[in-house]
Amino acid sequence: MMLTLLHDNLDYLLWGNLTRGQPGGLLLTLGISLAAGMLATLGGLVGGVALCMGGPRLCRVLDTLVQILRAIPVLMLIFWCYFLLPILFGIDIPGVLTVIAALAVINAAYLSQSVKAGIDAIGDGQWRAAQALGMTRWQALRYIILPPALRAMLPSFVNQWITLLKDSSLAYVVGVAEFTFVATQINNREQVYPLQIFGLLAIGYLLLCSTLEWLGRRAGRMPA
């Protein structure tokens, strides 16, 4: 029975209706997480550097933005973007893009704080030594501060990426057919195998997250 269950549904769980041009399941979860993760990392880096290097006014604006974003549940942001943006402004964003954007923005806010903390953690002496060598502030940041700072930030980045990957399951609220959503669909049809289906789901997420963790640890050991 477990074998038939697997045989009938595994392809749908893994990549949805890919053959009909509608990727779903684990594949879509991966795609959403990758896209949102890259955007969030970029946003977090830019935001964090701006928090350290920007003037007081820019910092105040960014700080407020980060505070607001950190105070909003991801689920609500997704719901907002999907159902309320069209009503308020007539902007219609497809479900998948809504989820990517919401996850990217919120995680960028969190990451910018990690980046700022990582840069702050490098001693003042390093900045002064770089300037004594005739470097500008930006040169000092690029060549002296960021290399060790980034390495120190890596664990919090991996943390955030894992959170993001798991949060992608919230896409169900707007009917995006990611991993959790298709598992629920299958469970609703098969009815009596929730343990097996959601067990498989847990294994899927566990594999994804531990791979990410392993990659993070390997990257942490690499020479700069």
Next chain:
Amino acid sequence: MKTPSLLLALTLLGTAGHALADRLDDIKKAGVLRVAAFDSNPPFGFLDAQTHQISGLDVEVAQAIAKKLQVKLELVATNPANRIPLLVAGKADLVAANFTVTDERKKQVDFSLPYFASGQQFIARKGSLSKPEQLAGLRVGVDKGTTQEIYLREKYSKTTVVAYDDTPLAFTALRNGNVQAISQDGSKLAALLANAPDKAKYELAPFTLTREYQAIGLPKGEARLTKTVNDTLVELEKSGQARKIYDRWFGPKTKAPLPRDFKIGDAA
């Protein structure tokens, strides 16, 4: 997620108003009719095991409307609670998801002629529920945002209502003992029970609380689209196609036979 308050917010925002061209023209121009259908409520809308596509009675009605409009049908998977938000936000042109007509909902969306009728019934362990009076003190599972939830909360204050995302999930709760009964349209429950591998342990309680009509949900104020949908439904009945669709899912040869006691046009 608190559905009522979200719905309220959506309605308030919706009344703020936004100028849109006639939806019927938009659909024809796009060449696509976007219809919200259930993906977890056999036989109205469910994920077909072989094709992995949404199919069912509601989907066949939607197909007929798309054919009449001569456009492609695009299905948007929905659960009960998302039906009105999808329409109000313009994410779907129509809702064909066992959508019961109520006065409350008419404030936010328009309805076509009803194309299905049923009543609120219950599934419970065999022999455990035989009359409505027994509902007092029971924990009853319902689908979030359905008429059954509202009715039970209003009329059966001694019953504890537990709301789930969809009916199969409520059934899982019944199996696990989280609730002692679940409530939905009788037709939906009959089909759900027929498909359940462990159906021998459960039964449809032998009473019906209400008479309800299901129709296609439309955005407010789209008179031409509403007329096209109504015309299609009337034609379906006239040509005998409506009966054929019904028989395919509830006819004598199906897993959950249910005599057809309602024709399109019987109720407005």
